[in-house]
Amino acid sequence: MKNLQELIDSKSNLVDYFYNDTISQYHKSRTSLFATLIAPEYTNWREEQKAWRESAVLFNQSHHMPVLYVKGPDAKKLLSYLSPCSFANLATDRAKQYIACTPRGHHVGDCILNYYGEDEGFELISGMPVLNWVRYHGETGGYNVEFRFDPTTPYSPDGRRTKYRFQLEGPNARKILDEICEGGWPEIKFFHTAYVSIAGCKVHVLRHGMAGHAGAEISGPFDDMDRVRNAILKAGEAYGLLQAGTRTYYSTPLEDGWIPYPLPGIYTGEELRSYREWLSADSWEANMQLGGSLYTGNIEDYYWTPWALGYERLVKFDHDFIGREALEAQLKAPKRVKRSLKWNEEDVMKVFASQFGDGPMYKAIEMPTAYFGWPQADEVRSTDGRLVGMSQYCGYNINERDMISLCGIDEDYAAIGTEVVLTWGEVNGGSRKPHVERHQQTTIRATVSSIPYSKAAQAKLRAVI
Structure with missing residues (x-):
C-alpha cells in the first residue's frame, strides 16, 4: 500500500485496526526513540512536577517536536x-x-x-x-x-535540528531569566515574543506556559544549545531549578488543560480523498493508536471540533477559510465544550486495590500519565447512563494530589460540579496492543471541573513574566 486511502480501503473496520494493530509514533517516543536524548526522569517525576509549582523546572523540547x-x-x-x-x-x-x-x-x-x-x-x-x-x-x-x-532528531539524517528549544517554568523562572539575560528580562505579554542575549547567544523567547504557570520558551541555533542550557542550569541552582524528564513533560497538559493530538478528522468524506491519497501509508495519520473504553464502528465518533477542544477564542470569522460554513453552523447547534474531570478517589483506589488479592483485575492506572492510547478515548456518561462526552488525556497531578482527565462534554452536562461516570478499561478484556494487559472494565465517578484545573494555574498562566 502506498497511501492512507489504500490502507483505509484495505480495512473492513478502521476503528478496529487503530484500536488493535497500530503502534503510534508517540508510543515509540515514550519507549526508545528519545531515551538517549532526554532522560525519562532526571530526579523523579514527583519532585519534577512539584518544581513547576514550587520553584522552577526546565523542559528540553529540542528533539521531539517536528x-x-x-x-x-x-x-x-x-x-x-x-x-x-x-x-x-x-x-x-x-x-x-x-x-x-x-x-x-x-x-x-x-x-x-x-x-x-x-x-x-x-x-x-x-x-x-x-x-x-x-x-x-x-x-x-x-x-x-x-x-x-x-x-525530530531520531529521523534527522545527521541527528541535528535547526534549533534547540527549552521551556523554563515556575514561580522562580523570572528570577532565573533576570539573572541570565544580559540587561535583564524584558516584560513580555502572554504569547508575545522578543530577542534576548544569554551567555553571548542571541535567543528567541516566547511568553508561554506549558504546566499552567509563568514560563517562557527559549530557542536558538542548535549549535548554541549546550551553552544556553548550561547558563540556565548554573543560574538555576540558587532557585531550586530541576531538569524535567519525559515522564514529567508528558504530564503537563493535566495542569494547563491543553488536549494533545486529538484524532484528526480526515478519514472520511469524499472531499478529502485526494488528501488521504497524498498521505503515505506509514504517515503519522496512518499510525494513530486508539485506546480506552469508547469503542464504536464509526471513526467519526472520535472526531473533535474547535469548541470541544476549547479553541472558541481562536475562531475568527473575519476572513475566508476552510471549514468556515461548518463552524458557523456548529455555533447554532448543541455542541461539546472542554472541561477537566476530577476522578473519584474511592473509585481510583478500587482500581489500585484490584491489582492485589482475588477478584476482578481492572486496567492498571499508570502514573503520572495513565492513558494507553494515542489518542485515548474513554466514555463519559451521565449518572443515568447517557453518553455525554469523551475523555482523552488522563493522569495524576501531585500538586493537586488528584487523578484528572481532559474531556469534551455536552454543554448540558458541562456545569462545574456536575457528577458524571467514566468507563475505565477496554472492551472484551482489552485490545491487542502489546502494552495493554488483560483486564475487566469498571466505572469511575468523576466531577466536572474547570480548565485549567488548578486555581494556581488559572492565576499564573497568562501573567506577565
Whole structure:
C-alpha cells in the first residue's frame, strides 16, 4: 500500500485496526526513540512536577517536536486560508496557537506559529497532522511558497535540528531569566515574543506556559544549545531549578488543560480523498493508536471540533477559510465544550486495590500519565447512563494530589460540579496492543471541573513574566 486511502480501503473496520494493530509514533517516543536524548526522569517525576509549582523546572523540547518552515509570496495567504485563526494582528513579536479544520468543521491539528517577517517567513512547531495539512495544500493548491521540514532528531539524517528549544517554568523562572539575560528580562505579554542575549547567544523567547504557570520558551541555533542550557542550569541552582524528564513533560497538559493530538478528522468524506491519497501509508495519520473504553464502528465518533477542544477564542470569522460554513453552523447547534474531570478517589483506589488479592483485575492506572492510547478515548456518561462526552488525556497531578482527565462534554452536562461516570478499561478484556494487559472494565465517578484545573494555574498562566 502506498497511501492512507489504500490502507483505509484495505480495512473492513478502521476503528478496529487503530484500536488493535497500530503502534503510534508517540508510543515509540515514550519507549526508545528519545531515551538517549532526554532522560525519562532526571530526579523523579514527583519532585519534577512539584518544581513547576514550587520553584522552577526546565523542559528540553529540542528533539521531539517536528517543525515546518514556510515562506514565499503566498505564505500568509495559504496559512490564513487553512485556519480559523485571524491574521489581522500578525506581527513578528507575537506568536499564535494555530489550528486547522476540515470542510466539515472537524479538527485537523494545532501547533505554535512564529512569524519572522517576509524574508524568513513562518515557523510551525509540532503537530504533525496540521503540518501535513499545510504541506498538502501548499504543494497542490498552486501557492507560491517554499517548505522546509525539520524532522525530530531520531529521523534527522545527521541527528541535528535547526534549533534547540527549552521551556523554563515556575514561580522562580523570572528570577532565573533576570539573572541570565544580559540587561535583564524584558516584560513580555502572554504569547508575545522578543530577542534576548544569554551567555553571548542571541535567543528567541516566547511568553508561554506549558504546566499552567509563568514560563517562557527559549530557542536558538542548535549549535548554541549546550551553552544556553548550561547558563540556565548554573543560574538555576540558587532557585531550586530541576531538569524535567519525559515522564514529567508528558504530564503537563493535566495542569494547563491543553488536549494533545486529538484524532484528526480526515478519514472520511469524499472531499478529502485526494488528501488521504497524498498521505503515505506509514504517515503519522496512518499510525494513530486508539485506546480506552469508547469503542464504536464509526471513526467519526472520535472526531473533535474547535469548541470541544476549547479553541472558541481562536475562531475568527473575519476572513475566508476552510471549514468556515461548518463552524458557523456548529455555533447554532448543541455542541461539546472542554472541561477537566476530577476522578473519584474511592473509585481510583478500587482500581489500585484490584491489582492485589482475588477478584476482578481492572486496567492498571499508570502514573503520572495513565492513558494507553494515542489518542485515548474513554466514555463519559451521565449518572443515568447517557453518553455525554469523551475523555482523552488522563493522569495524576501531585500538586493537586488528584487523578484528572481532559474531556469534551455536552454543554448540558458541562456545569462545574456536575457528577458524571467514566468507563475505565477496554472492551472484551482489552485490545491487542502489546502494552495493554488483560483486564475487566469498571466505572469511575468523576466531577466536572474547570480548565485549567488548578486555581494556581488559572492565576499564573497568562501573567506577565
